[in-house]
Amino acid sequence: MTDSPPADRTTDDGDATGLEPWEVFRQEKEGDPMRHGGSVMAPDAILAVHYARELYGRRQESHRLWIVRRADVHDLDDPDLLNPPLDRSFKKPGGYVMRDKLAAARERSGQAKPKASSKSHRTTEPTR
Amino acid sequence: MTQSPAAADPTVDPGLRGPIAELLLSLADDEFVIGFSDSEWTGIAPLLEEDVAMSSIAQDELGHAKAFFDILADVLDDGRDGDALAYDREPDAYRHCRLVDGRRGDWAFAIVRRWLYDTADDVRLGALAGGTFGRLADLVAKIRREERYHLMHANAWFERLGHAGDDARRRFEAAWDRLAPTASTVFAPLEGEAALVAAGILAAPMATLDSRWRETVEPTLARLRLTAPPGPDGIERSRLDHSDDFRWLWEEFTSVRRIDRSATW
Numbered sequence: 001m002t003d004s005p006p007a008d009r010t011t012d013d014g015d016a017t018g019l020e021p022w023e024v025f026r027q028e029k030e031g032d033p034m035r036h037g038g039s040v041m042a043p044d045a046i047l048a049v050h051y052a053r054e055l056y057g058r059r060q061e062s063h064r065l066w067i068v069r070r071a072d073v074h075d076l077d078d079p080d081l082l083n084p085p086l087d088r089s090f091k092k093p094g095g096y097v098m099r100d101k102l103a104a105a106r107e108r109s110g111q112a113k114p115k116a117s118s119k120s121h122r123t124t125e126p127t128r
Numbered sequence: 129m130t131q132s133p134a135a136a137d138p139t140v141d142p143g144l145r146g147p148i149a150e151l152l153l154s155l156a157d158d159e160f161v162i163g164f165s166d167s168e169w170t171g172i173a174p175l176l177e178e179d180v181a182m183s184s185i186a187q188d189e190l191g192h193a194k195a196f197f198d199i200l201a202d203v204l205d206d207g208r209d210g211d212a213l214a215y216d217r218e219p220d221a222y223r224h225c226r227l228v229d230g231r232r233g234d235w236a237f238a239i240v241r242r243w244l245y246d247t248a249d250d251v252r253l254g255a256l257a258g259g260t261f262g263r264l265a266d267l268v269a270k271i272r273r274e275e276r277y278h279l280m281h282a283n284a285w286f287e288r289l290g291h292a293g294d295d296a297r298r299r300f301e302a303a304w305d306r307l308a309p310t311a312s313t314v315f316a317p318l319e320g321e322a323a324l325v326a327a328g329i330l331a332a333p334m335a336t337l338d339s340r341w342r343e344t345v346e347p348t349l350a351r352l353r354l355t356a357p358p359g360p361d362g363i364e365r366s367r368l369d370h371s372d373d374f375r376w377l378w379e380e381f382t383s384v385r386r387i388d389r390s391a392t393w
Contacts, residue, residue, distance in 0.1 A: 040177050046284045051177035
């Protein structure tokens with residue numbers, strides 16, 4: 001989302017029909033992370049849930065849905081906070097070379113290298 | 129629809145075949161006709177999301193109808209498959225109830241009809257779940273899981289229109305006045321229902337289910353200031369006599385079948 005939450009949702013994102021946008025998050029399988037699926041327009045939470053179910057779940061493609069009123073989402077896209085001008089590369093973990101240390105530690109403990117990371121690990125990576 | 133096996137269902141007591149067929153036909157035709165009628169909303173529902181929702185519910189009902197027709201084909205064992213039962217009858221041979229017999233109407237009409245039908249159907253399915261005809265009881269258990277969602281959807285809209293003001297409330301009341309007198313036709317007595325009740329296929333006579341349904345909806349009607357539907361009098365022929373509106377719908381839903389009997393998707 002790039003737009004700010006409207007101060008008055010009935011006159012900004014909402015319109016004369018009384019509809020407003022709701023963001024839908026989907027979990028495909030149990031244990032998967034919730035991912036943003038899209039949005040629906042609805043006049044209230046009950047119908048928003050129905051429409052989310054129809055548009056993002058009627059083909060049995062979702063294990064769980066979260067339906068959030070867009071007006072309740074706190075939006076942050078301020079570049080001063082997210083992309084400050086000074087170099088912050090030292091805050092990234094990429095600066096450390098861990099591979100040899102990890103290999104040595106594994107050898108000492110007799111543990112095998114873990115298998116390729118599952119999808120759910122992606123949630124811990126920094127997003128753009 | 130796929131060809132059903134040509135052997136009669138061996139689990140059905142031959143003496144119960146008639147009453148079971150009558151019951152299945154009423155269930156199938158109710159779902160089939162309201163499904164087709166509500167599919168008329170595709171493309172013109174009040175908002176895009178609702179368009180998808182109403183169309184999807186209509187499609188669910190046609191799926192339920194197909195499942196009932198398929199069991200019926202095995203019970204009748206007269207060479208007709210589910211498609212033939214659904215499409216190859218003359219309008220007078222349909223056994224849907226009067227509640228679903230009319231034209232689509234406006235949105236308030238569609239919602240009031242859906243709500244009356246879904247609340248009544250819920251009571252009826254409740255009386256079939258756990259019945260002694262295993263195939264039907266199993267199917268009903270599955271259908272009820274979907275109907276739960278239909279009921280939630282109908283309730284949401286019914287409350288919404290019921291609490292609305294001005295034009296919406298006026299249309300809601302007009303739809304109520306037209307449809308409420310036909311609501312009990314869902315429970316129009318079946319000729320063979322005594323045998324079905326005795327055999328444990330149907331938990332109670334239709335008249336009992338009608339009273340049960342009235343108790344269920346009463347609090348909602350009171351809250352929304354609606355008058356209770358008139359009693360179930362004179363409904364004996366309500367699954368036999370159909371309107372011109374239905375004849376029009378029949379022309380629609382049989383049009384492809386009548387052009388080409390072998391047409392498939």
